[in-house]
Amino acid sequence: MKDLSVGDVPVIVAPMAGGPSTPALVTAAAAAGALGFLAAGYKTVENLAGEIEAVRDSTENFGVNVFVPDDTPVDRGAVKRFRDRLRPEAERYGVELPEIRWDDDDHWADKLSLLMAAPVPWVSFAFGVPDRATIRGLQRAGSHVLVTVTEPFESEQAFDAGADGVIAQSGSAGGHSSTTNPVLYRSDTTTLDLIPRIRSRVPLPVVAAGGVASREDLDAVLGTRAFAVQIGTHFLKAIEAGTRPTHREAMGDPRFAETVVTRAFTGRPARSLRNRFTDTFSDSAPLGYPAIHHLTAPIRAAAAAMGDPHGINLWAGAGFGYAREGTTAEILAGLIGS
């Protein structure tokens, strides 16, 4: 088993697509001794390349996270019916619902070509397990490759595909689950329960992810011999993060007191603060990523422009109540107790 280490501090500031991850967040993480990841998700290749160059100017230790195209079978009729249910919501925000897009792979091949041609020290994957040739190619180019998993069977797939390590993401994590089987996905797993189940199946270094919000949490998960802890929600209010103001404010607003796991925004399970949108659509939203992500995008953009927290995906993990404003260095110091 390879010995992996992420930096002076065993913390990965999680990749957070959709705005929060910025080059400034990644370089601030590195300056504070942790490891930051750029989030390639939803970006064009040109934007990703620009972010990589911006980070490379300030640090040599960083990573890039890529979404593996989601091959979950989709009931197209159910997605079309869900589009009809979204009509009143589109009217509420004064937007047109787009035609359904079935074919978006988030520029998978071009993002991989970029990472092979201009390698970065770390590459992690979400939503799936890439094939052996892809992982081998990145390793030959000089990258450590981590695959995000939510159950032991996915860690076995990552092992068979040659990954250097896995990120064990529990159900308490904020944002999308990386599950490769959203039909069977369980959102009640905890990091402490998941890691031993993975360890008993594969001899791979493990990063723990999900619900770490205090020094005690950090010590507990490092006690499972995880070589690092990936933390997202706790950094959403960092000044270097690109989190929308409405999202930041909702995280301290007593009206948003709990999180739910919902497919309502994107068609994949994701943990979010509970709001009017999740209450209205969580029961009826089918699986259908990325079609539903594109369908709800104009609604979410209009709600964000109006500053309405009830129409946007307020991704947050179960420990969101502990997140505080501050610099990345201050937030990290608060977590590691220095």
Ligand SMILES: Cc1cc2nc3c(=O)[nH]c(=O)nc-3n(C[C@H](O)[C@H](O)[C@H](O)COP(=O)(O)O)c2cc1C
């Ligand atoms: C706003 C937000 C966006 C996220 N986007 C990504 C992403 O693009 N790629 C990824 O692998 N994980 C993503 N995650 C999940 C994190 O990598 C990590 O698993 C999670 O934040 C850990 O749980 P925590 O939020 O309780 O710290 C996201 C999480 C949040 C809160």
